[in-house]
Amino acid sequence: MALTTAGVAACGKCRYFDQASTESHGASLGLCRYNPPISQPTQDSHGVWPKVEASDWCGHYERAEA
Ligand code: SF4
Structure with a gap:
């Protein structure tokens, strides 16, 4: 069974993607803010x-506001 988010979802387009905190590490890297820190x-x-x-x-992907 194919996942409905495959091909549509991407962290870079997700409301929980925080690229600002990792700008010094490259344009394609960010933090996921969906959950609290994990450890x-x-x-x-x-x-x-x-x-x-x-x-x-x-699977928690949500499209960021434009
Ligand atoms: S919630 Fe999922 S899709 Fe969104 S930034 Fe986090 S890992 Fe990526």
């Missing part, structure tokens, strides 16, 4: 947001 390696470190490529996608 905190040590007590004093920051939580980790998933890094995704603009061409990635997942």
Whole structure:
């Protein structure tokens, strides 16, 4: 069964894609802000947001406002 989002969804077009936080890492990389940070390696470190490529996608995709 084909996924309905395949070929349509892309992190780069998603409302949860935060490219501004990763601009120094290249134009195609961003953070996914759909969920809270997923881990905190040590007590004093920051939580980790998933890094995704603009061409990635997942089932939570929602088209960003134009
Ligand atoms: S991983 Fe999913 S929710 Fe996150 S930016 Fe990509 S498509 Fe959107």
